[in-house]
Amino acid sequence: MSDKNCKEVGKKTLFTIGEMARLFHMNIRTLRYYDEIGVLKPEYVNEETNYRYYSTVQFERLNTIKYLRALDVPLEKILIFLNEKEVSTILSIFEEQRERVLKKREQLSRIEKKITNRMEQIEAALTAPYGQVIVKQIPQREIxxxxxxxxREEDLEPLIRDISKKTYLDDAIFLGKVGVSVSQEDLKNGxxxxxxxxxVILEDEDDFMNKDVVLQEGVYATVRYRGTHEEASSYYAMLLNYLMDSGLHIKGDSIEITMIDAGMTNDHNQYVTELQIPI
Known part of the structure; x- marks a missing residue:
């Protein structure tokens, strides 16, 4: 029987690494790696050819490895268990892994919520009437x-980096959540x-502890338009004219948020910005 095929050594039936890989639906590179780190050593290695051979005795060990890997148990933990083979060890591994899974589930739940929030924001930006003043109640926002x-001509990106650096915020949360303000005094002076x-507007899912500033809940006069911060002036004038005609008064600084920007599209015509003035 060829050295590359299933053979018998010392009355044990041995399988080549290729046969082992096929039997267990695995990659040969994975078996070589398991050998390298000591998780699954071959039963026999031909010194002349360096071919690896595995026996049926190792099937149970490999089944255990595959089972624990399916539970996402790290290989170093698997090696500890296989070296000890104690019930208390496997129970400890299962308990630790369950805690990891629960934390991962919480993390995935936060990610799902963040995705939903962003989708709703984008869909709202795409379907809202543009150039129309809408008065609405907006809940408190932490920032x-x-x-x-x-x-307005200044590049905001270095300032965003400053916020990230000073507050240790994860850069991944910034997309579609950066806003700027025009002071109440400047608004009144046109x-x-x-x-x-x-x-930066924070969400509960951002898991950021130092939420020490809020945009108060209240009534805002708002307008959305296709464009960037640089095109805001005429829409501010629209809002101020509306307030004057309606007998309403400015209560604080404006909120100006680009809901769709360069982080989402290269097409400037698809940018959407919303202006909000508390009244």
Missing amino acids: VLLEKKIT EFKYFSSIF
Whole structure:
């Protein structure tokens, strides 16, 4: 029988690494790696050819490895168990793995919620009437704030990085959640050239503890338009005219959020920005 095929050594039937891989529906590279780290050593290695051979005695060990890997148990934990083969060890591994799974489930639940939030925001941005003033109640929002006078022409990205660096916020949460404000004084004077602050809106799913600033719940006069911050002036004028005609008064700084921006599309015509003025 060829050295590359199933053979008998010392009355044991041995299987080549290729046969072992086929029997257990595995990759040969995985079996070589298991050999390398000591999780599953071959029964016999031909010193001349360096071919690896496995016996049926190792089938149970490999079944155990595959079972534990299916439960996402790390290989180092599997090796500990296989070296000890104690019931208390496997129970400890199962308990630890269950805790990992529960934490992973919580993490996936947060991810699902974040995806849902973002989808709803994008769908709302795409379907909302543009250039139309809408007065609406907006709930309290928690934010991370950087108060700084900024021109509309200024690149906001370095400032966003400043917020990330100073607060240790995960950069992954910034997409579609960065806003800027025009001060109440500038709004009353009809000046829209400067921002008074830049901020990031936080969600519960962001799991950020230092939520020390809030945008108060209240009634806002809002308008959405296709475009970026640079095109906001005429829409601010629209909002202010509406407030004047309606006898309403500005209660605080504006909120200006680009709901669809360069992070989502290269087409500037698809950008959507919303202006909000508390009244």
